[in-house]
Amino acid sequence: GEDVEQSLFLSVREGDSSVINCTYTDSSSTYLYWYKQEPGAGLQLLTYIFSNMDMKQDQRLTVLLNKKDKHLSLRIADTQTGDSAIYFCAEKANTGGFKTIFGAGTRLFVKA
Amino acid sequence: DGGITQSPKYLFRKEGQNVTLSCEQNLNHDAMYWYRQDPGQGLRLIYYSQIVNDFQKGDIAEGYSVSREKKESFPLTVTSAQKNPTAFYLCASSTGLAGAGGETQYFGPGTRLLVL
Numbered sequence: 670g671e672d673v674e675q676s677l678f679l680s681v682r683e684g685d686s687s688v689i690n691c692t693y694t695d696s697s698s699t700y701l702y703w704y705k706q707e708p709g710a711g712l713q714l715l716t717y718i719f720s721n722m723d724m725k726q727d728q729r730l731t732v733l734l735n736k737k738d739k740h741l742s743l744r745i746a747d748t749q750t751g752d753s754a755i756y757f758c759a760e761k762a763n764t765g766g767f768k769t770i771f772g773a774g775t776r777l778f779v780k781a
Numbered sequence: 782d783g784g785i786t787q788s789p790k791y792l793f794r795k796e797g798q799n800v801t802l803s804c805e806q807n808l809n810h811d812a813m814y815w816y817r818q819d820p821g822q823g824l825r826l827i828y829y830s831q832i833v834n835d836f837q838k839g840d841i842a843e844g845y846s847v848s849r850e851k852k853e854s855f856p857l858t859v860t861s862a863q864k865n866p867t868a869f870y871l872c873a874s875s876t877g878l879a880g881a882g883g884e885t886q887y888f889g890p891g892t893r894l895l896v897l
Contacts, residue, residue, distance in 0.1 A: 677821070700884065711787075711871055711888035712824075757823065761884050768839075769886055771816075771823040 673772035675758050680778040687745040689775045691758030694739060700761040701734060703743045706774065707754045715743070715756075745777075753779045783808050785889035787872050792894045794859065794866060802857045802892045804872035811877035813855035814886060817841060818869040827870075830855055831877055859894060867896050 672694045681687045693701070699720050704712040718725045718732045718741075725732045731744040745752055755774040762768055785806040794800045804813065812831050816824040826839030830849040844863025849855055855874075859866045870893075873886040 673823070702885065704888075709891070709893075711785075711890045712873075714885060714887060717885055768826065768829075769884070773821065773823040 673758055673760055673770050675756075675772040675775045677773065678776050678778070680780065681748050683748060683750055683779055683781050685748055687743075687748045687752065687777055687779075689743045689745075689756050689758075689777065691741040691743075691772055692739055693741065693758070693760045693770070695760060695762045695770070696736075696739060698760040698762055701732075701741050702757075702759040702761070702769070703730075703732065703741075704757040704759065704771075705754045706757065712757060748777075748779050750779045750781055753777055785872060785874055785887060787870075787889035787892050789892060790890070792892055793897050794894060795897050797861045799858055799860050800894070802859070802870055802872075802894070804855045804857065804889060805853055806855075806874045806889075807853060808874060808876075808887065809852070810874035810887075811852070812875045812884075813849065814873040814875075815839075815845075815847065815855070815857045816871045816873065818871055818891075824871065827857065866894055869893050 675691045702717040703715045705715050706712050723734050729746045733742045755776050757774045758772040759769050788803045814829040815827040825841050827845050828847045830836040833852050836849050846858045871891045872889040875886045
């Protein structure tokens with residue numbers, strides 16, 4: 670079945686890079702997403718990558734996709750305290766319909 | 782300003798009571814979704830609607846009901862049959878168009894439901 674897995678916690682120092690990892694199971698996924706959730710708020714779309722790409726960069730964010738290993742990562746350069754949040758990885762499975770599968774989220778702690 | 786709004790921000794339910802959560806979008810999106818979020822867990826799909834007057838059950842539809850009478854609105858009713866309704870409820874929408882990221886979902890700010 671479809672599944673998305675992420676580690677639950679990550680702690681980094683301010684100014685360092687953060688790398689949040691995700692694995693997924695559906696090899697036919699078309700789009701893979703990263704969302705950010707701040708406390709008590711909805712999910713904010715950060716970026717997405719189409720499955721025929723292996724890298725996407727957007728300012729401080731770099732997404733790497735290893736389709737062979739079904740591994741997705743989000744790198745945040747120069748991490749700031751405002752980056753502290755929960756980051757969700759999600760895949761749009763190519764099984765028809767509009768189902769998007771979300772991971773449990775990685776809570777990023779940024780220490781000043 | 783285009784976006785998705787959810788109301789109320791906090792909602793309290795008494796035992797045996799039905800409550801309705803509002804979700805409105807002015808993005809002209811065809812597809813709308815309701816998710817439930819519990820602490821330490823990912824989002825679980827309750828219901829989704831691809832078009833007006835049509836909706837489908839998600840993974841945890843029991844104890845919930847929805848309607849889609851207007852494109853802009855997708856209210857969720859939490860019925861008394863839902864025995865553990867305390868959670869954070871998120872509404873989302875997408876254009877519904879396949880390809881070009883058209884199935885990318887955009888989220889509202891959420892409603893926290895608490896049982897008294």
